[in-house]
Amino acid sequence: MPSKGRVLVAMSGGVDSSVTAYLLKQQGYECVGVTMRLTCSATFDDMGERSCCSLSDLEDAEAVAQRLGIPYRVVDMRDIFERDVVAKFVSTYEAGRTPNPCIDCNRYLKFGALLDYARSLDCSHIATGHYARVRRAPTDAGAPGPWTLSRAADAGKDQSYVLYSLTQERLAHVLLPLGDLIKDADVRRIAAEQGFASANKPDSQGICFVPDNDFASFIEAREGRLLPEGDIVSTSGEVLGRHRGALRYTIGQRKGLGVAAAHPLYVCGVDVESNTVTLGGVDNLMADELDAGDWIWSAPAETIERRIVDAGAHGLPVAAKIRYHQPDQPARVRLVDAEAGAQAGVHIDFDIPQRGIAPGQAVVIYDGEVVLGGGTVL
Template sequence: MMENKRALIAMSGGVDSSIAAYFMKKNGYYCEGTTMRLYRNEDIGRCDFRTCCSQKDIDDASEVAFQLDMPYEVLDFTMDFREKIIEKFIRIYENGGTPNPCIDCNRYMKFDKLLRFAQEKNLNYVVTGHYARIEQDEKTGRYLLKKALDNTKDQSYALYTMTQSQLAHTLFPLGSLRKKEVRALADELHFVNARKHDSQDICFVPDGDYTKFMEEYTGRHYPAGDFLDQKGNIVGKHTGAVRYTLGQRKGLGLAMGEPVYVCGKSMDKNTVTVGPESALYTKVLIADDMNWIAFEDLDKPMRFQGKTRYRQQEQWATVSPLENGQVRVEFDTPQRAITPGQALVLYDGDVVVGGGTISGVLPE
């Protein structure tokens, strides 16, 4: 066995990471499994199994590791998760943005904390069940992050923060597979989680009521305030500005003769502005905290395809560097509900060029 064929398998308890572990063992790697305990169910007042990193997930991961004859342990990252993920999540909402904690979890937990742990144990790679691909560019030597072959499961959008060092020491065995193939193999292997549902929600807010979670976690109450129309007239009362996100239509409780959508918020004034759907469309955004993968840095305006939401189809845009490390992105056509706090991810075909955090939108 080659010395560098040593891998740490990040086991979420789901079917994908279990099959990733199976493939690594099959390919002759020495493997150790681990699950990150990121929170305790009682800490968030929940006992819901349709999340990741719950006690049920740990039990399932442990059983698969046993079946694969693989050492397994649970790592307690609860304090780090609280600081880096949960508290940032709350801070962004309180500042009027809409966070993406799964991207932050990849950034600060899976490919930082976990990779360091692997290196301490003389394990060369971290392996996950993500649907994405990593390849090395023969001309430049840079590691590239690419879309999965199964477009319906592609997770490259949530991985744009990965560095060259992280990409060099990460393996995604499922990048060339389809989900139905993974489930069929898990069934064939009689894995306990072969038919387990994929986690759909934010792991620490499994019922989707993030405002209730924030109030319970912080002890703060988010007070009611005014709904405004685009002219600044009061048109109703809202139940707390943090409860609303750009583009939202449902749950507003407003009768204005036509459908209206959230098209702006002022956290300082605790107001939520509503308007017609046409008011949601803009072409220009500013993004910061950029991470470039395909090259070292952006030094001139370039054309890429970009998207501002996970499920969105990429759209053509001109990306221009700004002096302070930010970028200005002008889409060819107006985009709906570009939301501060969400990720902008740029593509060149199936290659992730890089990405950053949307900090605001600009008038054309």
């Protein structure tokens, strides 16, 4: 079978990337398996099984590559990961906002630095085990149309939300062969049939570089100091208690507040300058609009912006998500002109008030199944 092209397959040692490599080889691609070295020591095992590139994961990835007869290598990207993911994660929390390191890893590592590395290996594409679909429909005239990033067939595993940074230029070089498959019915079955050790490996959970998902302790250890204590206050300014670091609290949080009350209380504000955490009722969490910056269009930017302008002051109807697994929320999007020194973004009005909109998190907008773009909540 003639080769369909040379592809770098990002291999983590998990079931998804293993099956990705298998499917692409079956389809006639020349595959090169690559694992990114991100946080580990020289032994690749300084964080044990919690690491994103633990020794056992590397062994599993290499075993799959050997079974498939494809070359395999490990590439050191610790400096980029530290600068663009870990340091940003810490600084975002220190600014009183809620980061999303998985989105930054996809943007700067998997489909940034690793895509550049793929080109250095003469690979035309990079492939990952993400659950989403990349398509290119023809235009009415029959010519190739724009690329689209769409939701996966497996709604429960859909990862299009964390892939919004895939621009038209990047989509042209991305393969996501799992997008049309169901994980439990298809992917795990294929892995078992091929004898991959990862067939029954559980899905990764939490933040790969933060042991036990305890980000506050991670930041304390990294900074070499304890987080400063401060006041927990009500929306009227009444002191309700003390906290052991404002960074331990997230907008919308209800549990672990350390305050007794006759009615449910939620975190509705984190002020790092005054080092206070504000608690209020559920009504204090509701908002029907947001501004987002650092905006990236996955769909063709000029086309979408023209549609928004044509929609007028009411805004272009879209579906929006402010959390990974949130159901679609009907909304309208308008463009926001850049002020001096600031980047242009968007304004989103929700048809139904939303609970716990957290600055620093991602908001992603859709047109049906297709991702239009996304950005960071301001």
